[in-house]
Amino acid sequence: MTLKPIPFGKPMLGDAERAAVADVLAGTTLVHGPVTHAFEQAFAERAGARHAISVASCTAGLHLALLARGIGPGDAVVVPAMTHVATAHAVEFCGARPVFVDVQPDTGNLDPDGVERALTESKARAVMVVHYLGLPCEMDRINALAGKARAMVVEDCALALDATWDGRKAGTLGAVGCFSFYPVKHMTTIEGGMVTTNDDALAAAIAQRKAFGYDRTLDKRSKPGVYDVTVLGYNYRMNEVEAAVGLAQMAGLDEVQRRRANNDRVIRAGLAVLPEVTVFAPERGPAKSSHYCLNAVLPPDGSIDRDRVAALMKEDGIGTSIHYPEAVPLMTYYRDKYGYTPGSFPVAEWLARQTISLPVGPHLEDGDAERVAHSFVTAVAKARTEQSKGG
Structure with missing residues (x-):
């Protein structure tokens, strides 16, 4: 008897997701809409974060997190040597330099001793922690080291949705957390990501930069189509169809x-x-x-x-x-x-x-x-x- 194949991962989509997408497509709003806002609110509540900002991908979120803090040419950022290339690429996108640190043999997570050495030697302005395969890094020590060095802690939570450190969820353990909704992750929006933070100013800076640097959102423009651009931004938005899939996924x-x-x-x-x-x-x-x-x-x-x-x-x-x-x-x-x-x-x-x-x-x-x-x-x-x- 031939047994059925078991793939490593498989997107789990059903009637709820299809109905949610159909509802969006039956309307007239495909971006900047209420479904995206509802998804952001639901995700923030689940993560225990004050803010959740939807983005085009986890990579986009990582880039925006660094960009919003003004990290750029001449700056260094600590990155684990074992991670997806997106973590390091986000640093390169800013024109900064990744400083790689080896990982622990029993977790695959950043070695805090290596982080301490790298912060001392490079004067890095940020530490990118990757919760390898979903297990949180040693956040108490890493946060203490980063705080002493006045470095921002960015969590790459691409594989860590609902993971916890001392009862607190990944995405709330540093200054900012970035999640992935790639098809075989814990949940999907087809493509897409989310950024979480408890920092009001950082949330506003990330939200502005994900949409070209507009100085006002669509709902706050007194005249349709009139806005200013005050900072460099990108087209890193999530659309309403993706958000609808995400909301349906969260229910299960x-x-x-x-x-x-x-x-x-x-x-x-x-x-x-x-x-x-x-x-x-x-x-x-x-x-x-x-x-x-x-x-x-x-x-x-x-x-x-x-x-x-x-x-x-x-x-x-x-x-x-x-x-x-x-x-x-x-x-x-x-x-x-x-x-x-x-x-x-x-x-x-x-x-x-x-x-x-x-x-x-x-x-x-x-x-x-x-x-x-x-x-x-x-x-x-x-x-x-x-x-x-x-x-």
Whole structure:
């Protein structure tokens, strides 16, 4: 019997999303409308933030957060070496310089010791914390270090929706948080993102810069089409269709998160028979993960080949991913521009070589989590045997 394939991720859209989109398309307002405002308010309430500003993507949000604080040429920003390139790209967009810091081997999160050194040596004006795969960084210490250095803390929450640190949600743990609604994230707006902050002035600056730098919003113009531009801005808006999908997604988000946590628990239990595999914990001190995926990291000595394990699981119909395929400073653009060399970021480089991300999303049906775990364990055993015989 051929078993159905289990993709790493899958957008979960239903009748509620389709009806919400149809309602928007039946009207005459596609941007600057009430659905976007309602989505922003609902998201702010869930995140526990005073402000939520919808944007075109998480990348756009990261760029705007730095731009709104005046970060630009001549400035430095601390960035983890293990992250999606968007985190570092946002710094480059501002003309600033990313200062890469290695990550912790048991979480993949920014190493606070490295942050302290980087702040001292570079005089960085901001620290970009990435809650790797949904587990919050050590925010108390990082905030203390940043505060002492008078550096802004920007949270990249692309994979951390509903994650918490000491009971407070990601996106409220620094000056500003940026979320992604890419199709396979915890929730989607097809494309899009959200910026959260408790800082009134920062929220206003970000909102202005996401729409060309207009000095007044559509509803505050005494004469239609008349406005001034007082700062440089971008077209980083979210439209009403995307916001409608987001609002519908939020209605079912509690159940989605429950299923993610349960799938994570089942797969984690199945992998317990592999002591040589590092499985990142869903909780660490006051940090609790959002369960974006389950990360399993194979030994650094290469005794088990990651690519072979992934290939064997693919043959078994199981989709996997890699977070991420290279330490960012060793990707061609950054390596060529700044001269970074292999060996400079040993933990990030190990993760890039040997990490496998396993699916825990709500698209997994009954028995799927057990099947994912069994496939991984079987693939590891086969890959180990093949490599041993080959050596």
